[in-house]
Amino acid sequence: MEAILNRSKKCLIVRLKGELDDHAAPKIRQNLKDMLDKYPDFSLLLNLKDLSFIDSSGVGVILGRYRDMAQEEREILLCCLNSQVRRVLDLAGVLKIIPAFGSEKEALNQGRFAQ
Numbered sequence: 064m065e066a067i068l069n070r071s072k073k074c075l076i077v078r079l080k081g082e083l084d085d086h087a088a089p090k091i092r093q094n095l096k097d098m099l100d101k102y103p104d105f106s107l108l109l110n111l112k113d114l115s116f117i118d119s120s121g122v123g124v125i126l127g128r129y130r131d132m133a134q135e136e137r138e139i140l141l142c143c144l145n146s147q148v149r150r151v152l153d154l155a156g157v158l159k160i161i162p163a164f165g166s167e168k169e170a171l172n173q174g175r176f177a178q
Contacts, residue, residue, distance in 0.1 A: 066094050071171060075105045082114035083121030092124045098155050099132070107132060112143035122155045129161055142170040 064087035065080040075098055083091060092151040099107065107128065111117075125141075132139050144152065153159050164170040 064091060066091055068098060069104070070102070073105050074108050074171065075099070075102055076108045076110060076167060078113065079108040081122065082116040083114055084116060084118045085120040088120035088124050091121075092127065094177070095128055096131075099128070099137075102112070103135075104137075106138040106140075106141050108167065110143050110167055111141060111148050114145070114148050117148050117151050119155075122151065122157060125152070125157060125161070126155075129157075140164065140170045140173065142167050157165060 064082060067078040067080065069078075077098070079091070081087065083160040095107075099105070109125065113178065129139050139160055139161055141152070141158075143166060144163055147162070149158070152163070162170075162173070164173065
């Protein structure tokens with residue numbers, strides 16, 4: 064599992080690559096927490112284009128970041144979901160609370176990211 068970080072405007076863009084499962088979840092959870100602590104006024108865009116697998120632990124990582132960021136009135140968006148990842152996130156109800164977009168550009172033009 065790999066997490067690649069970029070910044071654009073007031074947004075952290077994290078590109079996840081590999082499998083977000085119970086083995087990788089604790090490390091990714093901590094990496095995301097550290098990144099968000101370092102940039103406390105930034106929002107978060109998770110690009111899941113290269114995420115080949117996600118299980119309930121991975122869903123928990125995403126929902127945990129959503130919960131933490133919502134408490135701080137920060138925004139989180141998803142983009143570039145492949146069909147397998149989209150299905151898991153849809154079944155888990157994640158897509159009802161976190162918007163998902165087809166591309167980074169589309170997501171960056173939405174909400175607080177566009178300001």
